[in-house]
Amino acid sequence: MTDTLSTSQPHPRSDSDEPLLSVRDLTVTFQRAGDEPFVAVDGVSFDLRPGDTLGIVGESGSGKSVTSLAIMGLLPERGVRVTGEVLYNGQDLLKLSPTQMRDRRGAELGMIFQDPLSSLNPVVPIGLQVTEVLERHRGLSRKAAMPLAKEMLDRVGIPDPDRRLKDYPHQLSGGMRQRALIAMALAAEPRVLIADEPTTALDVTIQAQILAVLKDLVEDTGTALIMITHDLGVVAGLVDTVNVMYAGRVVERAARHPLFAEPRHPYTAGLLASIPRLDGSRGERLQPIPGSVADNLPWTSACAFAPRCSQPIDQCRAQTPELVQHDDRALRCFNPMEVTR
Amino acid sequence: MSEATDVTEGERTAYAKDVLVDAKGVKVHFPIKRGVIFDKVIGHVYAVDGVDLQIRTGETYGLVGESGSGKSTLGRAILNLEPPTEGTVEFDGVDIASLSGETLRKKRQDIQMVFQDPMGSLDPRQSVESLLLEGMKAHGLAKDEAHASKRLRELLSAVGLPSAALKKYPHEFSGGQRQRIGIARALSVNPKLIVADEPVSALDVSVQAQVINLLEDLQEEFGLTYLVVAHDLAVVRHISDRIGVMYLGAIAEEAEADDLYAQPLHPYTRALMSAVPVPDPLVEDRRERIILTGDLPSPANPPKGCRFHTRCPWKQETKCDTERPVLRVPEIPGVGTGHRVACHWTEQIESGEIQPHEVKAQLVEQHGAGGDESLLGPASISEAL
Ligand SMILES: Nc1ncnc2c1ncn2[C@@H]1O[C@H](COP(=O)(O)OP(=O)(O)OP(=O)(O)O)[C@@H](O)[C@H]1O
Ligand SMILES: Nc1ncnc2c1ncn2[C@@H]1O[C@H](COP(=O)(O)OP(=O)(O)OP(=O)(O)O)[C@@H](O)[C@H]1O
Ligand code: SF4
Ligand SMILES: [Mg+2]
Ligand SMILES: [Mg+2]
Numbered sequence: 124m125t126d127t128l129s130t131s132q133p134h135p136r137s138d139s140d141e142p143l144l145s146v147r148d149l150t151v152t153f154q155r156a157g158d159e160p161f162v163a164v165d166g167v168s169f170d171l172r173p174g175d176t177l178g179i180v181g182e183s184g185s186g187k188s189v190t191s192l193a194i195m196g197l198l199p200e201r202g203v204r205v206t207g208e209v210l211y212n213g214q215d216l217l218k219l220s221p222t223q224m225r226d227r228r229g230a231e232l233g234m235i236f237q238d239p240l241s242s243l244n245p246v247v248p249i250g251l252q253v254t255e256v257l258e259r260h261r262g263l264s265r266k267a268a269m270p271l272a273k274e275m276l277d278r279v280g281i282p283d284p285d286r287r288l289k290d291y292p293h294q295l296s297g298g299m300r301q302r303a304l305i306a307m308a309l310a311a312e313p314r315v316l317i318a319d320e321p322t323t324a325l326d327v328t329i330q331a332q333i334l335a336v337l338k339d340l341v342e343d344t345g346t347a348l349i350m351i352t353h354d355l356g357v358v359a360g361l362v363d364t365v366n367v368m369y370a371g372r373v374v375e376r377a378a379r380h381p382l383f384a385e386p387r388h389p390y391t392a393g394l395l396a397s398i399p400r401l402d403g404s405r406g407e408r409l410q411p412i413p414g415s416v417a418d419n420l421p422w423t424s425a426c427a428f429a430p431r432c433s434q435p436i437d438q439c440r441a442q443t444p445e446l447v448q449h450d451d452r453a454l455r456c457f458n459p460m461e462v463t464r
Numbered sequence: 465m466s467e468a469t470d471v472t473e474g475e476r477t478a479y480a481k482d483v484l485v486d487a488k489g490v491k492v493h494f495p496i497k498r499g500v501i502f503d504k505v506i507g508h509v510y511a512v513d514g515v516d517l518q519i520r521t522g523e524t525y526g527l528v529g530e531s532g533s534g535k536s537t538l539g540r541a542i543l544n545l546e547p548p549t550e551g552t553v554e555f556d557g558v559d560i561a562s563l564s565g566e567t568l569r570k571k572r573q574d575i576q577m578v579f580q581d582p583m584g585s586l587d588p589r590q591s592v593e594s595l596l597l598e599g600m601k602a603h604g605l606a607k608d609e610a611h612a613s614k615r616l617r618e619l620l621s622a623v624g625l626p627s628a629a630l631k632k633y634p635h636e637f638s639g640g641q642r643q644r645i646g647i648a649r650a651l652s653v654n655p656k657l658i659v660a661d662e663p664v665s666a667l668d669v670s671v672q673a674q675v676i677n678l679l680e681d682l683q684e685e686f687g688l689t690y691l692v693v694a695h696d697l698a699v700v701r702h703i704s705d706r707i708g709v710m711y712l713g714a715i716a717e718e719a720e721a722d723d724l725y726a727q728p729l730h731p732y733t734r735a736l737m738s739a740v741p742v743p744d745p746l747v748e749d750r751r752e753r754i755i756l757t758g759d760l761p762s763p764a765n766p767p768k769g770c771r772f773h774t775r776c777p778w779k780q781e782t783k784c785d786t787e788r789p790v791l792r793v794p795e796i797p798g799v800g801t802g803h804r805v806a807c808h809w810t811e812q813i814e815s816g817e818i819q820p821h822e823v824k825a826q827l828v829e830q831h832g833a834g835g836d837e838s839l840l841g842p843a844s845i846s847e848a849l
Contacts, residue, residue, distance in 0.1 A: 356741025360748030
């Protein structure tokens with residue numbers, strides 16, 4: 124693979140323990156008028172070093188998107204309370220003014236959403252949108268930016284980029300739009316890229332293309348990646364560390380190999396046993412997780428997952444489990460699955 | 465009968481006894497219209513373009529393919545919700561299109577549908593009881609109250625809902641429970657065939673398995689036949705006995721579920737299979753992916769010859785872009801007659817004689833044959849039987 128995308132030096136992969144992004148006790152509470160406050164993200168912490176890839180998985184409503192929006196400073200200003208710290212190079216992004224945050228966004232922190240249409244400007248041709256990023260964040264002239272923009276569209280697999288530069292977002296297919304968005308997000312050479320379900324709306328063969336593009340780019344440029352998805356398969360082949368979220372909290376965090384080889388939170392284990400695998404044995408019955416998120420208990424006085432858990436103990440309904448570091452992972456569970464190996 | 469089959473008449477009669485659905489040469493073409501005063505037809509969306517398909521009593525047939533490949537349209541054509549432009553669909557030996565009045569109503573009772581979006585397909589103002597009774601009344605199955613109420617309770621217990629659910633409304637349930645209601649409604653009229661279009665795609669991963677298991681249990685209990693339409697190959701492989709892989713309105717490959725997985729033969733199936741992520745890093749790390757370039761061509765302007773040739777890594781100079789391959793049993797030792805592939809070069813690809821090459825992505829125009837984009841968007845399926 125060539126590294127046409129990056130004209131400057133790739134970000135160095137540092138061996139230092141200094142995190143690039145450090146999320147501390149991030150909590151997001153929605154205050155809907157007349158309603159009980161709703162804690163969507165509850166004490167989430169993690170570190171991201173240059174070149175790291177981190178996955179956040181969990182089902183719908185578990186707080187994945189709200190976590191990423193809080194990091195990017197993209198939550199609405201009204202009716203939301205965000206506490207904790209989002210330290211980027213040691214500076215707390217939550218304390219920045221909206222203008223200061225806007226400068227960081229794009230330049231240092233990039234984001235790709237599930238629906239690329241929402242983040243592309245519908246009345247500006249794709250080429251111009253990419254060049255504008257190059258002009259703004261890399262200080263290039265329009266003249267210098269144009270060929271680079273074309274190169275980037277080519278790099279993310281957009282056929283006939285010369286022509287596509289002049290196209291408007293609605294003239295592209297979903298997969299092509301997602302590529303254009305990746306090209307745009309990466310044009311500024313951000314040090315952290317957050318991808319929130321970037322392939323969920325796409326067909327699986329297109330998903331494979333996009334994931335391959337992302338993987339190469341991250342490898343070539345050293346950009347740290349946060350990959351948000353509900354699909355355990357997507358993170359299995361892509362990230363170093365996986366955070367499993369349930370009802371707003373991280374319940375298990377481990378490197379991908381130990382996590383998949385031996386899930387220890389009953390929720391993680393339950394998820395893995397419940398999804399059909401393409402390479403699974405067909406006769407085997409799936410083991411569903413009983414109930415639904417509607418059965419959850421409040422974290423403030425219990426384990427939210429207890430009513431659906433395969434092995435709850437009395438404590439689970441009476442006390443809040445904390446995220447505790449075990450040998451090779453962090454677990455929020457009073458009665459984790461036995462170590463079998 | 466269309467030419468795109470190699471099932472001989474002999475084989476047909478051998479199967480005839482247990483064939484429940486027999487679709488022959490089915491085409492569904494949607495006209496693309498333009499014009500303010502006169503609706504001028506300026507082209508067609510070739511949504512389904514020549515499909516032969518048989519579903520045997522008691523089996524689960526899975527139709528898989530990417531968005532826009534025509535799965536839902538074919539499913540609807542089989543239900544006769546979408547009258548085929550060409551071809552016929554026989555159900556239990558009778559061409560449904562030839563029926564009318566009472567006989568049609570009776571036949572329709574035998575085929576029910578389960579939809580992707582349980583909320584969109586259930587009337588929010590109707591209680592579960594009234595939703596379930598509706599079909600039963602229409603088909604004269606709710607003769608007296610005692611009988612009906614017994615049947616209602618049976619239905620709920622079959623789909624794993626408490627009888628208290630009867631008085632509730634759809635919004636009071638979770639997605640998985642709503643899908644159970646949708647399934648109970650389909651079951652309420654004692655159908656023989658259930659066509660389930662993406663029955664679990666709208667559900668949370670943790671809940672999908674509940675519904676998949678339920679479908680399997682009900683099949684066993686009531687001897688149902690299923691046609692499951694879905695884009696998730698892992699789900700389809702899990703629940704299906706046989707699978708048809710669709711690409712641009714036609715079946716590219718058809719086989720027993722295990723054979724398809726063990727030995728995918730069509731280049732598209734190979735690519736599709738290799739693209740499905742597996743939740744296992746050990747598998748993912750050593751997998752060889754066949755990454756296709758470019759997008760699915762527009763069904764309003766499908767490529768000539770083999771419909772896959774614009775993206776096929778094995779495409780050859782001859783035949784591929786001129787002759788449409790027929791769905792046929794390849795001459796490969798060990799490959800049974802139930803395994804059919806629509807590729808000119810199946811044998812040479814399998815033997816390794818033909819090696820894959822790089823493909824330059826081709827531009828796919830989003831507007832098809834000048835068609836309106838809204839026309840080409842995925843159709844919403846809101847009618848019920
Ligand atoms: N602007 C908002 N106002 C009020 N509640 C919100 C808002 N945004 C999100 N929520 C709630 O916060 C919770 C977490 O939502 P979030 O979007 O982070 O989930 P998610 O994990 O990204 O799910 P999905 O997989 O469906 O995208 C949900 O219950 C959601 O309804
Ligand atoms: N009523 C209609 N009028 C015009 N075009 C239609 C109509 N219904 C479907 N189509 C088109 O036919 C093609 C096949 O659509 P279909 O819904 O069958 O695909 P599918 O395989 O079910 O896709 P998905 O996975 O998105 O549901 C698409 O291009 C679609 O836009
Ligand atoms: S017929 Fe040709 S283009 Fe089509 S799948 Fe076979 S090799 Fe590829
Ligand atoms: Mg989300
Ligand atoms: Mg469909």
